[in-house]
Amino acid sequence: MKIVACYSNKGGVGKTATAVNLAHAAAASGLRVLLCDLDPQGASGFYFRIKPSKKLKDESFFKDVKRFIDAIRGSDFDNLDVLPANMTFRDFDIFLSRMKNGRSRLKKALKAVNADYDVIVLDCPPNISALSENVFKAADRIVVPVIPTTLSERTFEQLLQFFADHRLNRRKLIAFFSMVQARKTLHQDTMARLRQLYAGQFLSAVIPFSTDIEKMGQHRAPVATFAGSRQAGQAYGALWQEVRARL
């Protein structure tokens, strides 16, 4: 079981779209995937038409593993389940440690209900906090969307600095360029510079700025389901292939 966190310390960079479409691509490749909606402002559940669970607002829900499992919802897609929760920090902390521990009651309970996931995708809230620090420790890979602009470049540098300050493993970070407008010289130049500066840290797959991705809100579905043959739909498939190769 691998944990892939989708994270950005800056909002509006396409983080939730990344979590939703990566999870969908992973499931379509035959892996059993659980997408966890950890971002109170995020909308992973919304894109899968799943109503937030009331049960999970209960502070102590983690005391009862069964109640956690009952909160998981099957998406409309094979192999893809969603935990549509706004977890509290404490619950999330327990969640991460138990998902990493194969012998925990949580893992056993998941196995018992035939929900033995190969990949957990986390849609994380966009800030640097104690919570994100735990995500950085628990996740196998942290996928970071970066818009090729000067401002985003600075935020990415801040993230790298945070990793350095807290002695976190920077090699877990996988960045990719998001919302790329190929005709903008600024985007092209920034991408070239960052690729040179942080060799190996950026994936070669690029997610374009696309109305298809914006339309996810109307369709309430992953891009590949309504624009699979178009550029945006293909791009997430390629992105997942690269992330998978690094897991």
Next chain:
Amino acid sequence: MAECFVLSGSVGDLPWAEAPAGGLRLVSAPEAEAVDFALLDCFDRPLTGSGRVLIEAGAELTLLTDAGRLAQTAARAGNFPGDLAPGPVRTAIADLPFLRSLLALGRGRMVEQRLALLDDQDKTQARARLWRLEPKGRGVAVTLVALQRLRGYDAAYDQLARRLRGAGPHLPLTALAATLFPGCPPYSAKPVVPFTADSAARSTATALIAAHLAVARQNEAGVIADIDTEFLHDYRVALRKVRSILSLFKGVYDPALTDELKRAFSDLMAPTGRLRDLDVYLLDRAFYFELLPDRLHPGLEALFALFAAERERQLAGLSRRLRSKPYGAEMVRLQAVFADPERLVSGPAADLPVGDFARGLIWKRYRKLCRIAREIGPETPDHEIHMLRINGKKLRYLMEFFAPLFPGKQMAKLIKPLKRLQDTLGRFNDYSVQQSSLAQFVETHHAADRVADLAIAQSLGALIAVLHQRQLEERARVQSHFADFDSPATRETFRKLFHHEATA
């Protein structure tokens, strides 16, 4: 996480008078276009018997069980279970015997329909797929239903399941094949013949022979079509059992009649022996290659090419024979002979109650087996070991024929160690027969050139030497396996079951 079931008939206009509860909507995608389907199983129907339904339609193989549906590509190298592409269906039928080929029990047209329960957000909460199977022939259409549960939406699943379960009369998955394709009766190599201890010996023998004759006939088409090698094997076993009944059930028929019938069945089997031997060589190909070092493999390759070519000729000859008028007429004649016990001239034991008759035969054969076995030592000549094998086989057949008369559990306890002994004796015999048959082969067959001939001769020489070693090893095991069989408990059970005062 789902269930599958079969409704008889077709689910026409979805008879849900009741609107879905809890704000859910039932939507159904338009029916897909009809496609051809084939219902697959092996000849003896292990899938049907275990409640599994394997369907090939389009480019997909679908396996349905009570527990749900599995699917994978239908692309495959051949029709044996091991020829399927790796996938969930192949895994789920991995228990099938690897010598049996899959074949189409029947064909028809299939229409798929998809149903879903959606909530007010258009989120799917439960799904079902329905396949209407319309068989070619006299069968009745059925609808297969596979429900799909989505985690966390149990109420919707239960609702959809309840509605679909009530949409028509149910059929067990085990009854699907017979409903769709009533024409082809199920096959069993071991027919059940009902009789009791009071039945007359002659009528029991006659019923057993008639049943095994029918088994032989059921295998003819499969031999001709060369579907798998088990058809010929079962054909031969059935005829061999008929011959055993004729020779072991002493005195049920008139001696002259018995001799004539034995000859008739011997004539039926004679043209099948070489083909079976070749089948066994070819099936054990990997085993032979493992016996010899790589250096001698080219000779084996050439040898097996000759085997394969000879098998083609033998099969063509046997198929011609099985399709011929004289053969058909002979089988019909024999079937008529055994259709009515009254038409067979009685021998002195004809009217004995079969219970006493059976106990007498088994007891005598058991004593004979023990007598031979207890004499066996390192100096015993091979033909004595062959005698032991033949008597063991006769004992086993007798116990199988008369099994309905005795308690199953105790019989199983007797047959198990006997079978172990027989396996060793069987291998001993196979190695011995193969040595002489390979030696004979090298004298009568020649490859295209002298170089190939030489390679074959070298490999054959080595093979015969290895087989001889193996034969000696098996021989060394005979005594200990007989000792296992000859336990005080086994002796006691044989005595209790078969040593009747009346036959003492």
